[in-house]
Amino acid sequence: MSTEKPRGGAAKEAFSGRTMFIFAAIGSAVGLGNIWRFPYVAFDNGGGAFMIPYLVALLTAGIPLLMLDYAIGHRYRGSAPLSFRRLHPKLETIGWWQLCICVVIAIYYALIIGWAMQYTVFSFGKVWGDDPASFFMKDYMRVSDQVTIGFDFIWPVFIATAIAWLVLLVVLMLGVQNGIGKMNVVLIPLLVVMFLIMVGMALTLPGAAKGLDALFTPSWGALADSSVWVAAYGQIFFSLSVGFGIMVTYASYLKPRSDLSGSALVVGFANSSFELLAGIGVFAALGFMANASGTQVADVATSGIGLAFIAFPAIISQAPFGTLIGVLFFGALAFAGFTSLISIVEVIVAGVRDKLGLSRPAAVSLVVIPLAALSLLFFPTTTGLNLLDVVDSFVNNFGIVTAALISVMLLSAGFTALPTLRDHINSVSSFKLGRTWMIMAGGITPLILGYILIDQVTKTASEGYNDMPQWFVNTFGWGMAAALVVIAFLLSRLPWSRRTAEAFTSPAPAIQDAYLDRKAIARHDPLTHYTGTAGRTAALDQDFSLRAIDRGTVVRKDAPWAHSAGENVPDGADRAQSRPATGSQSRPTEGELS
């Protein structure tokens, strides 16, 4: 049911049902990290014993955070900036911060999909020859010795990346249901089938048992090591696509009565199920590689680009039916990456759409074309690989983690949003949440995220990053991560489109802040149930906080385009004036709140 309304605004679209939504959410969660990160992290952090911290992390942080994101998107029915804005007028910056993170990720993510598509084709002729490492670095990417920004393009990579962007443009143009939903409903089962065949073939290779032995032999001592627990929480956090707007955006496309916690359980376990499958496939193949070269699995085990584009080509060259394994592996990598890229770019499209009140085609063009241009300008070059390395590391370790940490802390402590969001989830879901959920989402998660952040900051600040020149790391690492916050703040200052602002009031009341909640508790008023329309946010034209309403100190600044006929005041910025509240028939008055 894709209902395109002339007025624009992302909240007008919806998935046809929760199955479609679950497929899309799984498509987003299952990405490159599942295939090339999990296996090595598990192997490196206690092997079979790692499964214990991993499952604990899934249940105590991953799924609770997923539910939190769903609740925000579903309750406030908007893109990340709009949902946070509706939750509380002061939280809009958080939404834009998450959106900016998506911009950065989208720009480099497409390049990896381009590589995976090309390597799918390379698998037929095993183009990499005897030395896949030097093929990738020297012949294929022609990686420059200089760590800098250059525009020495590698045209085959440029074209492959451009194709990825073009397909993305078409899918997003088709809309939430017909584009995103249907694409995921086809690609996710296909991905699973391809991977199952790949894993089945890998298991028959000589040495496969040796690989699985290395992956699953538990070293119980690891359980006493705090870094193993942090690795488990990090893996769950990064692989679930939580905390940067994706799940908020997708949940806003769910129908009002949708099982949120039930869906989150399915998505969380489906993501981990795929990771486990990938671990088995990857280590069976690595066992074969170790067997063939007469080394230990530990010597060949690796992750990331080294695993996908260097180790796997070597396996493909030596294994029987190597071409088929290659096509299945790189095809799966491309599909998994693509379904994630769709969700990342949709966050941006939805945000731009809400802010500017655009139609979908206009917003998609406005977002995808500049992103593709940036992506093609900086990454398919001889210097692109180093840039990707730095940007990827910093946007994940400092961008996503910090944004998630601050938003969770604000939601739980600053704005006491968790009881309301929990009640919202319980009102529509099969799996009811209690206080445990609030302790996990609002207590455990910030502790773990805070630890991960401090750990990474101190390490990177003292040791530098991968021997890269300091100016390069300062600009594209620290500078980029800090710039996102500044840009997000500036974006939150811009007025919302008149269309979006006037068209709809928020479907749910804003979360009161701690001050108001305290007053309500003192009067034995329920925090989450509103008897009248009090507390329901006015649409987007509300620039004041609920506390200001309560104290009667509302200062309303009209946006330049607001109805000002008859008020011949030339400068919009100077028109700050005191009024109780606009549209008083549906807005709270002081009496109702205090």
Added chain:
Amino acid sequence: MSSTAVIMMVVAMVMVWGGLLLALVNIKRSPEEVDELDTPSDAEHAADRDGSASTAATAGTEPERDRV
């Protein structure tokens, strides 16, 4: 493969894939409900025609809030 590795592999499979199975069973048990709010934009759309967007849209979404 050593027996401990086999045991750990089976345990991991049972917990993760079993968890997925349980999650699927749980969601299958609660059938999707269809209600009048499935097309939330209609209320707003109608409101637009009336020229009283904010009041009508508020009224249109009232039942949802009551359930919350």
